[in-house]
Structure formats: structure tokens, C-alpha cells
Amino acid sequence: MTAPASVFHDLSHYVAVPRLSGLAMSPDGTRLVTTVATLNRKGTGYASALWEVDPTGEEPALRLTRSTKGESGAAFSATGDLYFTSARPDPDSDEEEAHPALWLIPARGGEARVVLNRPGGVLSVACAQRADRVLVTAEVLPGAGDEEQHAALAKARKDGGVDAILHSGYPVRYWDHDLGPHRPQVFAVERGTGVDDAVSRSAAEEEARQEQAPGEDEAQAPLPGTVDRSPQMRLRLLTRDLAAPLHEPHPVLSPDGTFALLSVPVPQPRADLRSALVRIDVASGARHTLLDRDGLEVSAGPVSPDGSRAVVTVDRVTTPTDPPRPRLSLVDTTTGEETPLAHDWDRWAQPVAWTPDGRAVLVLADDQGRCPVFRIDVATGEVTQVTHDDAAWSDLVVHPDGEVAYGVRSSYLYPPEVVRLDLATGEVAQLPGPVERPTVPGRLEEVETTTGDGTRVRGWLALPQDRAAGGHPLLLWIHGGPLGSWNAWTWRWNPWLMVAQGYAVLLPDPALSTGYGQDFIQRGWGAWGDAPYTDLLAITDAVVAREDVDGERAAAMGGSFGGYMANWVAGHTDRFKAIVTHASLWALDGFGPTTDASYYWQREMTPEMGEKHSPHRFVEDIVTPMLVIHGDKDYRVPIGEGLRLWYELLSRSGLPAAEDGSTVHRFLYFPHENHWILAPQHAKVWYAVVGAFLAEHVLGQEPPALPRELGLVAPEKGASKE
Secondary structure, three states: OOOOOOHHHOHHHHHOOOEEEEEEEOOOOOOEEEEEEEEOOOOOOEEEEEEEEOOOOOOOOEEOOOOOOOEEEEEEOOOOOEEEEEOOOOOOOOOOOOOOEEEEEOOOOOOOEEEEOOOOOOOEEEEOOOOOOEEEEEEEOOOOOOHHHHHHHHHHHHHHOOOOOOOOOOOOEEOOEEOOOOEEEEEEEEEOOOHHHHOOOOHHHHHHHHHOOOOOOOOOOOOOOOOOOOOOEEEEEOOOOOOOOOOOOOOEEOOOOOEEEEEEEEEEOOOEEEEEEEEEEOOOOOEEEEEOOOOEEEEOOOEOOOOOEEEEEEEEOOOOOOOOOOEEEEEEOOOOOEEEEOOOOOOOEEEEEEOOOOOEEEEEEOEOOEEOEEEEEOOOOOEEEOOOOOOEEEEEEEOOOOOEEEEEEEEOOEEEEEEEEEOOOOOEEEOOOOOOOOOOOEEEEEEEEEOOOOOEEEEEEEEEOOOOOOOEEEEEEEOOOOOOOOOOOOOOOOHHHHHOOOOEEEEEOOOOOOOOOHHHHHOOOOOOOOHHHHHHHHHHHHHHOOOOEEEEEEEEEEEOHHHHHHHHHHOOOOOOOEEEEEOOOOOHHHHHHHOOOHHHHHHHOOHHHHHHOOHHHHHHHOOOOEEEEEEOOOOOOOHHHHHHHHHHHHHHOOOOOOOOOOOOOEEEEEOOOOOOOOOHHHHHHHHHHHHHHHHHHOOOOOOOOOOHHHOOOOOOOOOOOO
16 A cells, blocks of 8 residues: 555544643753643544653653553642543552543652542642642532542432533533533642652652651641542642632642632623632632732733742623733732733733743743744833744743743644743754654745735745646635634644645634734624625735636635634625535524523624624525534534524525435534544544535535445445455
């Protein structure tokens, strides 16, 4: 069998490419750990493993874990122990049904072992930099007063075969999963008094411990009602009796481990929510509010090396006329006093780390189709761009010497990889990692145009390496969000798969895209069918004017908000030969009350705005073949949107079904997928169906054979089952 020209020429090879994400660094800066997901043997999912990357760049990457269930959420303790979560079987447990447990690899090496296992599992782990303090998030049934009661209630639900949930508040769903009856909580993890307590201590530490007075190093007794379910670790609840359930808690520990900052939901009238910032004393569990003001959302950020301040993100609660405007503030971690930080900077920054001297904060921010690293001087608010590559950064960690940082970097030319950054010079070096860069089958260019109102609109254009007579057919890909940017590698909407088929793929950032300033957001806020639409057509016009692009053979595609815009395009122009709309908004009056965050949508548009900009109003003007794609488990854009779109396409569009029921439109339905198509076998089907639809309507070709797994193609006689 001949190997494909690249992994992008064969979907089976593409879905099997390992996928790197995340980065953790040991407190002394000598170890880096990342996570790599690889295709399982059946080709129906991915299993992740932890890999160690040498910060010096001298040694090859080393695999640390291996299991069919996979591992994730790596975090180093102050003593150098490596924590992670995994649902792989515990060799010391007789429990048949595995839940994600908390595992530990001792600093000095050795076999990974379970240190905390409980019904319902452990969601995530966080460690302090300079103290042996660990927090975990884990789910608890609301009627449970302790771990024993939680276990009994969980068993009763399981044994009774009951999955019903009784709600008394909002929301009830989030993105792709139901909320409740379990509620995420934050716990302090404390050492038990078993014989294994010394496993992660060095010999010197153990000798010093035994010289202490009796009881001096003993773990505190848990709060009433908690149960030590492991000989090594036990839990102490820190978030009891909050005003509203946490959804995805991300506690931020102070470097010395004495307190944690947490964004908590604040219920509002009429099923609305906003967030406030609280400080939790880890030793006592005492909580007090640092920042809580009407009209504001607050997200916890990193705490300064001395623990006195934290950088937080403060945003206004949006309205139909006021889009988000997140800004950074310094908050005194004792008094809650707030000081603005770089409020004149017209970018939306994500704070990631302090420099060790406490003089500056490193942040990430979308900017002109990239996501660079920036440094903000906390005394002056001066912003300095540190990285200048055409890339998007994430998971930045700073070495204790303050001279270098490490991060995960990607662009449209390569997927995520671990790199070292010189903070003084901005020089970047790729580290020997566990995943090799795949060779992309084409070239990438930056394109831009000026719209009728004088606004600059830019994007990326991915093209085949060789020129085609008459130019390459064009695919206009519209990003979701809508508050986002095409600036980082994506496995789900990867342009190189289509470039490998000969297409040019345009990835534009129209109005509402991040990285171009507040005014660029304001241009499209509450008016999705106006500036975002005209921006897309303007940059499409600029691209099809090129000799290497064929504007007569073009299609428009998008998912989520991009799907909304694909629907809007379909009802407002016939210039495209085909439209692909994935997880798309169709009738905004129905979408608003049924999405998982209706309270947010009510802030986005008034009923009048929603009516004006709803694509369903223009169904009779649609004369372009459409491929509708939707997953039944999509809670952000519920399946009702796809079902109504499909029915109205066939019954009311300008290109309706024929009298015999046949139609040029297609509906690709995934009963068990959500807002994203996650299963690799379904990703292959997605791309195959999209490719066949475009080949027929854009290229005018006989469509390629569809995957036989769809049940539409009979296997040839004598064909191998493989």
C-alpha cells in the first residue's frame, strides 16, 4: 500500500496524528510535563499520556504514563511530586467501576500510585508553588453532608437505575453535559496518618520530621462528617453553602498555599448570573468576598509571589448595546482594594503568570490574527510585546530565575508544541517534544482588504503549493464565537485537509473578532447580519480577485456562530455554489430560550434585534445547496435549530424538495455528538461527507464514494472486513 503524500491526504492518517496539550513545570524549573492524546486501538477515541520534556532541549521527550484510560491534569507539588488524574484501574482496589482518581508519581521516581479515590472521582488538581498544599475539585451530591453519605446516595442512584435530576435553579445544562445532581466542590487534600505518608519525602525530610515534637507534622483533623477513604490522603470541603452551585471551578492558590482565590456565581433576578471573587483561607476554610459589584463579572488570576496582590479580569455584564470589555486589575488579597492595570490597552488580556520579582505580569492576548505573549509593568501599566512570531501561545509557565518561560505554541503551519522563550530577547526555541510536526501540503499567506466604511479586515489564506490553471476553488471558512479569531491550529476545522484536495481556504476575522480593538467588536455587536456579513464579502472579493483563486467555484462554511453566518450568507447571496452549516443558529427567537445560557443571550440582543438578524426569515431566498450538520447532544445550539432549518429548507426555500421528496440539500446528523464532533470515526465521516458535497456542487464532479459506515454503500463481494 502506497503511503499518502501527507497525513492530510488520508483521513485515517490524519485522525491518528498525536495531539499535544497543556504544560506543567516543577517548582525548581528542572522538569516540564505535557499531555499527548493518541488514537486508541479501535480508532473510536483518544487516550492521553503524560510526557516529560527537557527544559534545556538536550534530551528527547520521555513518556511517563501508559494506560488505556489515559491520564490528564498534571500538576507539580512544591516537593516535586507529580499529581495527575486518571480512571485507570487502581491495583490496590477491588472496585469494579473506575472513576478518575488522584494519582502521584514521587519526586524521586517510582511507580505511580493512587492517593485519593472516591465515588464520582476527582475532576482536577492544583498545587501551591512553595508549600505542600494541594486542592482538588470533585463532585458531590447535594444531599450529602459527608463523603460517606455521598457514596450511599451515589450507590442508591446507580442501583435504582435513576438518572432523573430535580432542579430548583438555572442553568440546567452547560455546553455538552447536564448539570446536576452532582455539584462540583473545592476541597483541600490533606495527608493521612498511614505508613505511606513518607513515600514522597526525601530521607533528610523524613529525619527532620521525626525530630519534631509529636503532632507538629500531623495533618489537621477533617471537618465533621468527612471520611478518610485512602491511607494516604483525605478531603476537607472548602466551598460549602455557596449561594449558587459552581460550574467549572478553577481555584487559584497563593504561592505559599495559605489561601485560594475563586470566582463564584452570584444569582441575579430572572434566572440571571454574574460572578464575584472570594478568598478562602485554606487552613480554616473561612471565606470572605474580595470583589463583588453589580454589573461586573470577575475571574480569578495569578497571585503575586509575596501573596499580597492578584491580577484579576473584570468585565462588565453585557447588554444589547454594550459588548464585553474585559480589563485587568490588581486586587489586594486582604482588603479587596482594586487598582486598574493597563486599562488604556485596547486588547483583551488573559493573565497567566507573575515574574518572580513581582514587578511584571505576563499575559496572552489575541492580536492581529496571532496570540502573543505580553509583559505588563505593574507599577506603570506599560505593555511590551514579548513574542513576535506568527503564532498563538498558551499554557505559559515562568522559570524561577525569571529569565525564561516555557509555553505551548501553535499556528496554522504547525500544531501545538512545547517551546522555550527568552523573556529578555523574545527568542524562541522549539524543544524536543513527543510529537513531530506534520508537513502541511501547501502555503499560508496573510490577506487583507479595506471595507466600504474604511475598516481594515484581515485573515489567513491557505493554498496548495502548486498553482492551478484558472485558479483554485475557494472555501470561505467562518469562525465561531463570534468573539474569537482564526489564530491557532485547530484539529476540528483544519484547512489543510481541504488544501490537500486542491482548494484555497480563506480564514477571515470579520467584525466581532478579537484582537483588533474594542471598536471592531462594537461594529458587529447586536447586529450579526450587518458588519460581520459585509466584512466577509469584502475580503472574499479581495481574494477572488487574485489570479490563483477561482471565484466562480466557491463555497461558504462555518460552525456555531460561523454556522449562523453561513445561514445568513445563504439567504442573502447566490454567489456560492454550496453552503456547509454546522451546529448553526437558525431561528433566534427559538434559540434564545433553549440554549444552555439563555441569560447571556438575553443580554446579547433585544427581541427586535433578534428578529431583524434571524436567518430563518430569509429561507425563501435560499437557492444554494446546503449541507446541514448537527449533533443531538449539542446544548449550546440545541438540535431544534438544525431540525427546523432542515424542515424549512425542504418546505420553504427557493430550492425546495421535489415532488418525489428528493433534494439537493443534505442533513448529516450525529445522535451522540455534541457541539463538536469529537469521536475520530465521526470526524472522518464529517470530512468525507463535506468533501463529497463540495466536489459535487463546487467542482461539478461525480461525488466521491461516501464512507460505507453510513450504510449507503454495500461492501464489494470478497472484500476484507478490515
